[in-house]
Amino acid sequence: MSTRPVLQIIVASTRPGRVGLPVAEWFRSVAEKHGGFTVELVDLAELNLPMMDEPNHPRLRQYVHEHTQRWSATVDRADAFVMVTPEYNHSFSAALKNALDYLSHEWANKPVGTVSYGGISAGTRAQVALRPVLASLKLFPTGGAVNIPVVRQFLTEEGTVEPNDVMSAAADAMLVELEVLAHTLAPLRATAQS
Ligand SMILES: Cc1cc2nc3c(=O)[nH]c(=O)nc-3n(C[C@H](O)[C@H](O)[C@H](O)COP(=O)(O)O)c2cc1C
Structure with a gap:
């Protein structure tokens, strides 16, 4: 692993007009300010x-x-992930499940955080449903997560996300966890590959 681990932010909603892209772009700007990662946005729609x-x-x-x-x-080139997922029918998006199922070793022994959003439930049911899937792929979910209630209230007229203090603090804390875990798990990944 290079000195700065690669963090991929995966945009899990694919429909036209999705909120997922501005949410992911907000999180990308926070991750870039954090400074501990080389940050990439991976859009499942693209x-x-x-x-x-x-x-x-x-x-x-x-x-x-x-x-x-x-x-x-x-x-393969990622050292850590953040899944940005909507809540659809009390779970995460089908596009994300499909993208996860395609691969196996590529996910293993890497940390993963979630940014989930929806209505009043703040995407918590999507986050909880995602957890065992991530664990089965040997991904290491962070303890903290970002949950956004009634996500549209945070959209500006320009279509960007204006976070509240709770979202900002949760994002910062999750990035700290991800960075520590990315470095901590690196030897395990090296062993698995040898
Ligand atoms: C098919 C579908 C199912 C949804 N189910 C839920 C749900 O179970 N819980 C919830 O809080 N919001 C639900 N919503 C509302 C979405 O969370 C909200 O529309 C959000 O903006 C969707 O993310 P996206 O814009 O990135 O696609 C649903 C929306 C869609 C389109």
Whole structure:
């Protein structure tokens, strides 16, 4: 791992007019100010993966499709992740589940935080539903998370996100955790690869 770990912020909503992109852009600006990471935004709408279409189990890494090979290379170079997900029907987005299912080793032994949002539930049910999926891929969820209630109240007329103090403090705390975990877990990843 380079001195500054790579943090990928994954935008999990893909529909036109989504709030997910401005939420992710807000979090990216906080992560850049934090300064501990090389920050990348990964937009699942741009990635445009089809529904899982690989014939082999991802743990074999025998990917036959170019879109999977590209996705594998992208996730491989990351040292940490933040999933920015809406709450849809009390869970996280189907696009995120699909993107997670495509790969296996590429996720392992890396820390992950969540920024979830929705209505009055603040995306908490999406966050809770996501946790066991992340753990099954050997991702290490942070203790803290960012939960945004009634997300549209934080949108400005320009379509950017204006956070409140609770959101800002939660984002800062999660980045501290992610940075420590990214460095702490690096030896484990090196062992797994050798
Ligand atoms: C299909 C669908 C299901 C939704 N289900 C929930 C829900 O279970 N809980 C909730 O708080 N909000 C729910 N919402 C509201 C969304 O959280 C809200 O519209 C949010 O802006 C969606 O994120 P996006 O704009 O990034 O797609 C739902 C929205 C959609 C489109």
